Amino acid sequence: MQGEKNLSEQSIQKVASGLRLGKRESEFFAALVLFNQAETAEERNSHYAKMQEILKIVRFSESQHLMAHYQYQIYSDWRHLVVRSLIGMFGFSGDFKELGNRVHPKITPEQAKESVKLLESCGLISKKEDGSYELSQSAITTGNRTSKTALRGFHQKCLKLGADSIDRDQPSERNISGLTLGISKDGYERIVERINAFRKEIAFLAEEDQAADNAYQLEICFFKVGGKK
Numbered sequence: 307m308q309g310e311k312n313l314s315e316q317s318i319q320k321v322a323s324g325l326r327l328g329k330r331e332s333e334f335f336a337a338l339v340l341f342n343q344a345e346t347a348e349e350r351n352s353h354y355a356k357m358q359e360i361l362k363i364v365r366f367s368e369s370q371h372l373m374a375h376y377q378y379q380i381y382s383d384w385r386h387l388v389v390r391s392l393i394g395m396f397g398f399s400g401d402f403k404e405l406g407n408r409v410h411p412k413i414t415p416e417q418a419k420e421s422v423k424l425l426e427s428c429g430l431i432s433k434k435e436d437g438s439y440e441l442s443q444s445a446i447t448t449g450n451r452t453s454k455t456a457l458r459g460f461h462q463k464c465l466k467l468g469a470d471s472i473d474r475d476q477p478s479e480r481n482i483s484g485l486t487l488g489i490s491k492d493g494y495e496r497i498v499e500r501i502n503a504f505r506k507e508i509a510f511l512a513e514e515d516q517a518a519d520n521a522y523q524l525e526i527c528f529f530k531v532g533g534k535k
Contacts, residue, residue: 382459386425
């Protein structure tokens, strides 16, 4: 209570009992404590996922919380949105092996099936009368309500995927470049504004591309690497 030390796993149960929490409430409380005490991103993601599994009632409505839960799952692995893009370009009629082979690097048929099931559950794809799948919406955005924890893990994995592409892919299939700049706070904000405008322009270009036959991931990195503290 005085903030002098963290709760141990034994203490968590004692506090939950003292607060007269129910079984599910106690499980959520334990996951919440461990989430706040986590030392690595992997641990935080694990405990956050546990909270999302337990929590069924949310701030606004049941349907909005359900989407929040699926959002965390969607951004838990880079392959889910790649599968969505591939379905949008080529459609999908149930051949999970072929779908998995289209992902780069390849994923297993089981992983492809998991992605399709998740995408359908959260309404990002839908099944047509003939049994094939199509996109429910042509474009999606994270908006302001998406979990920052989920997005943190998503971008970490995508950045690693991009780093691996240096050795994995031919130079003609990737574009990796960088700048080291000396700028002010005002300069930083102006550049971020331009990056945001550029990102939206790229999204429009992709949406207008009627001949799309490949899925790409664009990660724009712009962060401090030195200067005054």
